[in-house]
Amino acid sequence: MMLAGVVFAREAQPKLQIDVDFFDNLAVVKPYCGSNWIDRFFADCKAHGVKRVTWRCSAQIANYPTKLNYTVDAVQTIRSAADERRFSGAFAVKVGVGRLPSGKTFGGIRQRVVPKECGRAGARPSRRREYMFRGMVSSDALPSGAFLAAIDAASGAVLARSDEVRSFDMQRREVRFAADKPFDVGVFSAGTEDGIHVFVADALSLRALDAPDEELLVNGGMEEIDAFMEPTAWTQDGTCFVTLNGDVMAVPEKERKTRFPNIHGFDILNHPYRERTEPLVRAAEDGNSLALAGQAAKKYGIELYAWYDPFDDGRKCLPPVKVWADKFMEVHPEYRCTDKDGRARWGFLCFACPEVRAHKAAVVRELFSFEGVTGVALKTHYQHNLLWGWDSKVQTDCLYHPAILARYDARWGKPQDGAYSAFKLRQLHGEAVMEWLRELRPLFASSGKRLCMFQAPSPFLDRTNTCGWYLPPEKIVREKLCDDFLIEPRWSGDHVKRFTESASVNRLVAACRASGVGVGFDFYYASVGRVPAIKDRGAFLVEQVAGLGREDVDYIGLYEEICLHNVWPQIGQAAKALASAPPPTIRSGIPSAADGKLSLETCSKVILDDGRGSVAEACELVSGENVWDGLYMSPTNAQATIFFNQPLELSEVIIYSGHLSWVNKCPVEDCTIEGLRGGAWHSLGALTKANALKGNNQEVPNVCRFAQQNLEGLRVSVTRGGHPTCLVLRAIQAR
Secondary structure, rough: OOOOOOOOOOOOOOEEEEEHHHHHOOOOOOOOHHHHHHHHHHHHHHHHOOOOOEEEEEOOOOOOOOOEEEEHHHHHOOOOOOOOOOOOEEEEEEEOOOOOOOOOEEEEEEEEEEEHHHHHOOOOOOOOOOEEEEEEEEEEEOOEEEEEEEEHHHHHHOOOOOOOOOOOOEEEEEEEEOOOOOOOEEEEEEEOOOOOEEEOOOOOOOEOOOOOEEEEEEEOHHHHHOOOOOOOOEEEOOOOOOEEEOOOOOOOHHHHHOOOOOOHHHHHHHHHHHHHHHHHHHHHHHHOHHHHHHHHHHHHOOOEEEEEEOOOOOEEOOOOOEEEHHHHHHOOOOHEEEEOOOOEEEEEEOOOHHHHHHHHHHHHHHHOOOOOOEEEEEEEEHHHHHHHOOOHHHHHHHHHHHHHHHHHHHHOOOOOOOOHHHHHHHHHHHHHHHHHHHHHHHHHHHHOEEEEEEEEEOOOOOOHHOOOOOOOHHHHHOOOOOOEEOOOOOOOOOOOHHHOOOOOHHHHHHHHHHHEEEEEEEEHHHHHHOOOOOOOOHHHHHHHHHHHHOOOOOEEEEEEOOOOOOHHHHHHHHHHHOOOOOOOOOOOOOOOOOOOOOOOOOOEEEEOOOOOEEEOOOOHHHHOOHHHOEEEOOOOEEEEEEEEEEEEEEEEEEEOEEEOOOOEOOOOEEEEEEEEOEEEEEEEEEEEEEEHHHHOOOOOOOEEEEEEEEEEEEEEEEEEEEOOOOEEEEEEEEO
16 A cells, blocks of 8 residues: 555656675775775766765774774784684684773683582582692783682682783693682783783683592683683673683584584684785775775765664674674673673674764764765664574574663563563664664754665564664654665565565655655675576676666665676666666555554564474564564464453454565465454464465465454464475464
8 A cells, every 4th residue: 555645756867876895895806906996986986877885984893094993904903803823723702801890900701610519509518629720821911911810709809819921922820729618710810901812722721639530610621612702601800801712623523513614714813814804904004995985986976975884893703704893892891782691792782872872973973074975874784793693592692781671671571580572672672773863863964964774674684683673664764864765685685576576665665755765775786696597797787777767766776896897887888777767667556564453562472383392482473563574484384372461352363474585485375263252262264275365475465354353362373384394474463
C-alpha cells in the first residue's frame, strides 16, 4: 500500500556515486595507490560523470591525522595489537587496559584460586599448602616493569611477589607461598595505562608443591582461546595492557584442524608484519589521505563524504588479520559490552554510555574540519569484527552492559530468573544508537554538512552479524535523522530485479520521498565477479545502473574496487545513461509492513520449539516492525507459542514465511492455529498447501480467519514446510 498523499518525483536525474574503501585498498592494491592515485581517481570521476564519492577514512584506525584515534602508520605499534615477537605458531589474546583504582598501587590480570579443602562455603582447610607460581613475562622497558604475585582474596594482602621484569625479552619468574584460604595469582604492573604493555607466555603455571603434576590454573597453557579474545579464567584488575600468548601447536592435531583451519597464517606473529603494513606506513608518509581526497574533490567538483564506521571499534579475528582496539576502547574498557557473566566483548562499545556517544560525535566533528568534505557517510548495519567472529553464540550473547541492563530493568523489570531477552537487549542497543543520531543532528545543521546513512532496508537483514543493535530504517527516515539514505542490500538484492520485487526497498523509497530525504540504492559491483554466469563485468555494470536509473532514486552507489578493474569506460557509459534516464517507474500496490495487534508491548513471551527439542525465545516473530527481511530459520516443522499481557480481540492470524532472496524457498505449507481461551487451547483453523494456494508468492502472507474471539494467547504449529530441510518464518501477526 502506497503512503497516502505521497508524490513520487525526483528533482533531478540520478547521480552516480563510488564508495571507496581506501584502507582495504592499501593492503591489496598493487602498485600502491598514493597521492598521485588519489588525484587521478578524482580526475577520472570528473571525466566519466561520477558526481559523488564516499571515502572510508575512520573505523578502528584512521588514515588521516587525528587526535582521537590511531592512524594507519601506527599499526606496528598499536598497544592492543597482537604480540608479533613470539615464536612461529603462537597466538595472542588481550585482557584490556584499565585505570588503576583509587588506593591501589598496582593492577593487571588475576585468577581466583580456591583450595579444594576450603569447600564451597570457603571454610578454612585444616592445613596450609605451599604453592609454586611460575611464568614467562616480558615488558616494555619502563621504570616500572611487570611481576608475578599471589594475593589474599579477602584482605588484598600480598602473599608473595616476584622481582620486576623490565626487559623486552621474555624472562622466567616464580614465587613460592603458603595459603589456607582463597587467593589470587596474576601478572601485575605499577605502570600507567598509557605506557605499559606486558606479555605473558603460555608457561604460566600454578601447582601445589605436594601435588606437582596437578595444574591449578583453569587455562594456564592459554590453549583455551575463545572468540572473546580473552581467556576464560582471567579477569582484568586495574592498570596495564596484557597480552597472553599461547602455542597453537600444543593443541592436539585433530582439534587444531577444526579450531584453527588457517593455521598457516599464524606464522605472521614470527615477523614484524611489515610485508602487510608497509603500504599503510607509506600512505602516512605520502600525505594525509583525507585531506588529499578533499583537495582533489574540491578541485574536480566532486561531492565527498567521509565514510565512518561507528561500530568498528576493534578487530578480534586471529592472524593474519591484525587484532586491535581503537584508542578510546584501550583507555576505557569499562564501556565494552559483555556477556551475561561479565566477560568483555572485544571491539563492541555500548552506546547507552554518554561518554561513548560523545566520543563518536567528536570523531564526526573532526571529519567536518577537512576542506572539501561535503558530509559524513555512516555505515550502520554491520560490524566487521562481528562478521569475522565465526561463532554465532558470540554474536547473540555479548549484549550486556550496566547501562543497558539499567534501561531494561526500568522498562520491563529485572528478570526473576536472570534470563534477559536477547531481542529486547538488541532493541535497547538500537535505541541508544538512535539517541546518538538525534544528538548528531544539531552538529550537521550548524555546520552545513550532510549526513548520508548506509543501511540495509530492514533492521533484521544482517542481524546475525550485527547482534548488538536494532535500527528500523523507516523510523530513521521519518524522524529526518539523515539527509540521504543509501539502501545497501550488499550480499543479496543488489540488482535491478531485486529492486523491483522488494517491498521493503520500495516502501523505504516511499518513506524517503514523504520525509524529503534523498534516497539512493547501492549496486554492489564488487560481488559481480563472484557470479560465474556474468562474463562481462563492465557490460553488466552498464545494464544494471541504467536499469536502476529508471527507478525513483536520487543516486546509485558503486562499491568500487574500480582500481582493481579497468571499467572506467563503462562507468562513463552508465553515467550517460543516468543523465538521459526517463521518468522514474512508479509502482502501486506496494504492501505496507504488517499492522496488527501483536508487538513487544502486547506479548509477554514468544516461545519457539524448533522441532529438535530446542526451545528458545523468538520475539522477532511479533516485533511489529519490518517483516520482509527478518527471519527465523528452523527444520521443516516448528511451533510458535505466543502469550499476551492481557486478552486481545482477534479474528485473523497472518503468517509471513519463506526467504525472499531464495525465490520460493522454505515457506510454510501446512500448519494449524490454536487460541488460548480460559486457560485451554482451542482450534482456530488450519492451512494446507498454503504456499501453492497463494501462487508461490512469498511477499503475500498466509491468512487464517475465524470468528472474533477474546484470546489469551496463540499457538502456530507448522507441520510441513516447503523445503526438505529448512523452514523460514519471518513474522506472525494478528488482527
